[in-house]
Amino acid sequence: RVENSDSRGALIVLEGLDRSGKSSQSNRLLSYLDSLGHAAELWRFPDRTTSVGQMISAYLSNKSQLDDHTIHLLFSANRWEKRSLMENQLKKGTTLIVDRYSYSGVAFSSAKGLDVEWCKAPEVGLLAPDLVVYLDIPPEKAAERGGYGGERYEQLEFQRQVAQYYQALRDSSWKGTLLHSLDVFLCKPVSQMTMAPQLKSSAFLRSFWFL
Numbered sequence: 001r002v003e004n005s006d007s008r009g010a011l012i013v014l015e016g017l018d019r020s021g022k023s024s025q026s027n028r029l030l031s032y033l034d035s036l037g038h039a040a041e042l043w044r045f046p047d048r049t050t051s052v053g054q055m056i057s058a059y060l061s062n063k064s065q066l067d068d069h070t071i072h073l074l075f076s077a078n079r080w081e082k083r084s085l086m087e088n089q090l091k092k093g094t095t096l097i098v099d100r101y102s103y104s105g106v107a108f109s110s111a112k113g114l115d116v117e118w119c120k121a122p123e124v125g126l127l128a129p130d131l132v133v134y135l136d137i138p139p140e141k142a143a144e145r146g147g148y149g150g151e152r153y154e155q156l157e158f159q160r161q162v163a164q165y166y167q168a169l170r171d172s173s174w175k176g177t178l179l180h181s182l183d184v185f186l187c188k189p190v191s192q193m194t195m196a197p198q199l200k201s202s203a204f205l206r207s208f209w210f211l
Ligand code: TMP
Pocket: 018, 045, 046, 060, 075, 076, 100, 101, 102, 104, 105, 106, 108, 109, 153, 154
């Protein structure tokens, strides 16, 4: 294992619709980084293990009802409660592969009709990713994949809306699979440190392209 004590880990986010393949690709990426000897961990949001996460999980499985703004803020709070741990891990040299992040927060809540700028606001100050990979799958195709699991947002018509809001989050740096437009809202204390070495290698980036 390479412990990059003098340089930080990379913050890599995978985004996409439900059933777009984020979990499989995250695992492949983790194995790939492992094989290169990089210290890497797989994280996901929502993190359902915390008390905030349990409220989110109950909402998603329709066991509780919450106002749309309230659940939006809980998703954000769930990222905030992990922020310092994320920063510590990155500074230690551990790369974090994160399955969903602020982009899910904004795309899913906006798709319900909440104001996009309002949705971005609570994300301000979270760590900005080095790389965001958007798994661009047609909503119909995702819906076919072994069916949805029955959680609140797993409905084709809603996922179509979400896909449109994901598209709206892209900016000039968009390259088909990259989303960066939230970066200007997210602070980058970690990025001011040494550039994450993993991202300098083109082989690393190629690991995404055999999706
Ligand atoms: P999961 O299937 O990846 O566990 O995510 C659960 C659902 O929560 C999924 O439909 C996406 C949605 N979601 C939000 O609405 N806002 C968020 O901030 C996050 C992280 C997920």
